[in-house]
Amino acid sequence: MKLIPHEREIATQHADDPFILLGVNADQTDDETLKRLASLNIPWPSFRDIRPGQKPISEEWQAYFPTVLLIDHKGIMRKPFSALSPAVMMKAVDDLVNEAKAEAQKVTVNVGAPQ
Numbered sequence: 001m002k003l004i005p006h007e008r009e010i011a012t013q014h015a016d017d018p019f020i021l022l023g024v025n026a027d028q029t030d031d032e033t034l035k036r037l038a039s040l041n042i043p044w045p046s047f048r049d050i051r052p053g054q055k056p057i058s059e060e061w062q063a064y065f066p067t068v069l070l071i072d073h074k075g076i077m078r079k080p081f082s083a084l085s086p087a088v089m090m091k092a093v094d095d096l097v098n099e100a101k102a103e104a105q106k107v108t109v110n111v112g113a114p115q
Helices: 004-013 030-039 057-061 086-112
Strands: 023-025 046-048 068-071 077-081
Touching: 004 086, 030 046, 068 086, 077 086
Parallel strands: 023 046
Antiparallel strands: 068 077
């Protein structure tokens, strides 16, 4: 819970970047999830760990609460954090966003280049 203000800051800072913050929570019902999202002013999507007929997300991803998973723009999990400082998390996100932007710039330049 103490990372929420920092996660909110990251989501706001990178709102126009190739970045998305997703949450996974341990609420038992959708109603609990909706109330928690509203009470904590969480603007990013958050999913319940419990999925009828499927493995829990935490088990499938081998990530248990609280864990932050950084997944790059190619969908590759780059770094799981189970205990991290807000500064470390912010730097890691900034680095991945900058990497995605640099790669997108290369693609843009290459598309316009004569063959």
